[in-house]
Amino acid sequence: MKANETPKLPPELPPMLDEATINSLVETINFVASAKDAMSDEIVARLAGTFSEGMTLLDRLTRNQGLMRLLQVLDRPEVQYLLMSFGDALAAMSRDLATAPPAKGGIGGLLKVARDPGTQEGLRSLSLLGKYWSESLRELHRQGG
Numbered sequence: 001m002k003a004n005e006t007p008k009l010p011p012e013l014p015p016m017l018d019e020a021t022i023n024s025l026v027e028t029i030n031f032v033a034s035a036k037d038a039m040s041d042e043i044v045a046r047l048a049g050t051f052s053e054g055m056t057l058l059d060r061l062t063r064n065q066g067l068m069r070l071l072q073v074l075d076r077p078e079v080q081y082l083l084m085s086f087g088d089a090l091a092a093m094s095r096d097l098a099t100a101p102p103a104k105g106g107i108g109g110l111l112k113v114a115r116d117p118g119t120q121e122g123l124r125s126l127s128l129l130g131k132y133w134s135e136s137l138r139e140l141h142r143q144g145g
Contacts, residue, residue, distance in 0.1 A: 113119050
């Protein structure tokens with residue numbers, strides 16, 4: 001029998017070990033053996049280095065209080081809705097900018113944009129963001145953070 005041939009099963013094997021199951025096991029064993037052969041010292045050293053760098057990065061990230069606070073805030077449902085809508089808005093903006101003619105400029109064009117309710121909502125959103133961001137930053141400095 002050749003090395004790549006699957007041996008024929010004796011008739012006395014239990015039914016759960018049929019030929020298809022044995023073939024599947026042989027293929028899995030061959031795959032693991034091939035993976036073992038492919039693991040050279042260089043690959044192992046690179047994997048170990050990558051793992052070490054990843055652990056160092058993870059340690060730095062978990063020590064960053066600002067990032068940990070951001071991750072806590074990002075876990076809130078209302079913030080997730082905000083991020084999903086922000087992603088949708090970016091995609092829509094990209095499509096609109098790609099298909100719209102370039103702005104002509106001038107005061108008239110600026111007034112036309114200013115009259116758009118979307119512009120007013122955008123300015124209001126940025127204004128609120130600035131307000132709450134400033135309040136939070138001042139509070140952090142007062143607390144010594």
